[in-house]
């Protein structure tokens with residue numbers, strides 16, 4: 264069955280996931296790999312990747328997801344905050360609301376993705392507080408992600 268891998272990635276984290284998917288799936292069935300584009304609509308199955316912006320998918324991914332009809336869709340994404348699976352679940356729930364009723368979600372996967380240094384600089388400039396400490400700790404935890412385990416879990420999620 265034909266598939267496309269479509270992803271939106273501003274700083275490269277979600278692109279790493281997209282590349283891992285490309286490595287895991289049969290190359291001869293791939294009709295499109297790249298940024299959101301109508302070319303992807305030739306595929307029966309769409310692996311759709313996003314980065315998290317204000318608690319949901321970024322605008323480019325959202326626009327693409329809203330354009331899908333009658334497809335099987337696997338959602339994947341990265342977010343700066345991690346730790347609690349319920350956080351990822353909340354994001355995925357909001358993203359799923361963008362999909363038309365005739366779209367079938369065949370699976371989903373999210374992991375943490377590192378954020379740019381100016382974000383840490385902003386936290387550092389905040390007044391000392393438990394909130395500041397937890398933001399700094401989260402930032403530092405995110406630095407190594409997506410890591411090899413994140414990519415292996417994604418591959419396992421699509422090949423099971």
Ligand SMILES: Cc1cc2nc3c(=O)[nH]c(=O)nc-3n(C[C@H](O)[C@H](O)[C@H](O)COP(=O)(O)O)c2cc1C
Pocket residue numbers: 271272273274275276277278313314315316317318319341342343344345375376377378379
């Ligand atoms: C403008 C902006 C808004 C963001 N908003 C969120 C957010 O609401 N929640 C979150 O967990 N991460 C947020 N992030 C972090 C990114 O989602 C995260 O670093 C992601 O891995 C970036 O993916 P990319 O490298 O594929 O662009 C935000 C990043 C930017 C630049």
